[in-house]
Amino acid sequence: MPAKPHIAVIGAGSFGGWTALYLQRGRARVTLVDAWGPGNSRASSGGETRVIRGAYGPAQPYTALAARAMDLWKEHQSQWSQKFFFPIGVLWMVEGPGDFERGSLPLLKDAAIPFEELSASEMSRRWPQINFEKINWGIYEPGSGYLLARASARAVVQQFVAEGGEYRQSTIAPPHDDKNALDDGPLTQLSLSDGSTLVADRYLFACGPWLGKLFPQTVGPHFTSTKQDVFFFGTPGNDARYNEGNIPVWADHGDRFMYGIPGNEDRGFKVADDTRGPEFDPTSGDRIITADRLAEARRYLAYRFPGMKGAPLVEARVCQYEDTTDHNFIVDHHPANQNVWIVGGGSGHGFKHGPALGEMAAKLVLTDSQAITEYRLARFAAKKHSL
Numbered sequence: 001m002p003a004k005p006h007i008a009v010i011g012a013g014s015f016g017g018w019t020a021l022y023l024q025r026g027r028a029r030v031t032l033v034d035a036w037g038p039g040n041s042r043a044s045s046g047g048e049t050r051v052i053r054g055a056y057g058p059a060q061p062y063t064a065l066a067a068r069a070m071d072l073w074k075e076h077q078s079q080w081s082q083k084f085f086f087p088i089g090v091l092w093m094v095e096g097p098g099d100f101e102r103g104s105l106p107l108l109k110d111a112a113i114p115f116e117e118l119s120a121s122e123m124s125r126r127w128p129q130i131n132f133e134k135i136n137w138g139i140y141e142p143g144s145g146y147l148l149a150r151a152s153a154r155a156v157v158q159q160f161v162a163e164g165g166e167y168r169q170s171t172i173a174p175p176h177d178d179k180n181a182l183d184d185g186p187l188t189q190l191s192l193s194d195g196s197t198l199v200a201d202r203y204l205f206a207c208g209p210w211l212g213k214l215f216p217q218t219v220g221p222h223f224t225s226t227k228q229d230v231f232f233f234g235t236p237g238n239d240a241r242y243n244e245g246n247i248p249v250w251a252d253h254g255d256r257f258m259y260g261i262p263g264n265e266d267r268g269f270k271v272a273d274d275t276r277g278p279e280f281d282p283t284s285g286d287r288i289i290t291a292d293r294l295a296e297a298r299r300y301l302a303y304r305f306p307g308m309k310g311a312p313l314v315e316a317r318v319c320q321y322e323d324t325t326d327h328n329f330i331v332d333h334h335p336a337n338q339n340v341w342i343v344g345g346g347s348g349h350g351f352k353h354g355p356a357l358g359e360m361a362a363k364l365v366l367t368d369s370q371a372i373t374e375y376r377l378a379r380f381a382a383k384k385h386s387l
């Protein structure tokens with residue numbers, strides 16, 4: 001690579017935006033391209049808020065990555081004088097055997113993410129507005145919380161430009177058919193929808209849920225974009241118990257994995273079901289919520305948060321997860337093209353990691369190094385556990 005390589009980053013979501021910023025800081029010349037803009041309505045990084053938490057189960061790289069991300073979110077928001085990280089606490093409610101939560105504890109400790117183990121009675125004492133029926137115990141992460149999604153995605157790109165990066169709003173044509181690429185050698189250019197071409201030394205594709213179609217052979221078989229419905233219910237005007245400040249971000253790990261964010265930028269009490277929905281096309285899919293899912297969310301809300309029974313739906317959103325088969329990220333070279341990198345597979349939990357992931361990916365690209373096994377494409381050849 002030249003001393004100051006030109007790197008094209010395609011996709012300005014959480015993964016691409018932060019990676020472009022760190023590449024720019026790593027003394028590369030960077031062109032960042034996005035079809036519809038950072039945090040746009042089709043992107044997985046769109047919408048108001050995302051959870052940032054440390055508990056991730058046993059034997060995984062994400063608790064340490066989240067700890068680094070928390071530091072970087074705080075560092076950047078203080079530099080930019082804009083608040084994106086709201087550490088209102090995250091409460092894990094454990095219904096079943098709790099292997100995930102039990103396995104999270106040593107990693108939280110190692111990563112120095114503050115946490116408390118709480119009994120059901122202690123949780124009832126602290127948050128009497130929650131019905132803890134069937135909950136055996138919990139983890140409270142007092143320094144975790146939520147992030148602003150779209151707002152921070154835009155701020156990252158603004159900062160990238162302020163630090164000398166070039167941003168272009170345009171759609172990249174699929175670079176090639178992966179099969180041909182095996183014969184074609186290094187990628188030499190990309191065609192943009194404005195009729196121009198983009199020539200760079202390296203190309204990094206951080207195209208979120210679009211990655212499967214852009215790389216149908218390398219990524220496609222190990223990747224699904226699924227429809228997720230997110231609901232926002234109106235809190236009573238005369239009862240602040242469910243407002244931000246009185247209740248933390250919560251995660252209810254029972255038969256289903258339900259989670260939510262109070263306040264949510266004043267868009268309502270957010271309730272979401274992590275269960276994967278049907279396959280969804282992020283470009284052409286209509287973003288219409290499913291009535292059954294809304295009914296389930298209402299039932300759940302009335303049960304777990306009784307004071308919210310009958311609350312009106314004030315907003316709803318359809319987003320999509322960009323799921324790999326094992327829910328681990330992808331940070332790797334294209335197997336046939338060493339000057340092509342693929343970064344994505346956030347699998348419904350990627351947003352929080354943006355700055356730490358970007359820092360890591362930029363370093364790998366600039367030093368031509370390999371990521372840990374969990375993030376490499378070769379893992380799909382021999383598969384083991386799912387995260």
Ligand SMILES: Cc1cc2nc3c(=O)[nH]c(=O)nc-3n(C[C@H](O)[C@H](O)[C@H](O)COP(=O)(O)OP(=O)(O)OC[C@H]3O[C@@H](n4cnc5c(N)ncnc54)[C@H](O)[C@@H]3O)c2cc1C
Nearest residue numbers: 011013014015035044045051172208319346349350351352
């Ligand atoms: C409902 C929902 C809730 C979630 N909750 C959480 C949470 O609580 N905590 C958490 O950490 N994560 C969460 N996630 C996951 C997280 O939001 C994603 O993992 C993350 O935002 C993925 O970022 P990305 O940059 O990979 O993708 P994206 O944000 O989708 O960015 C990809 C970009 O590529 C651009 N693009 C695509 N194709 C082209 C092309 N051909 N040419 C040019 N540009 C192109 C798109 O316009 C887009 O902006 C959630 C996701 C959803 C959908």
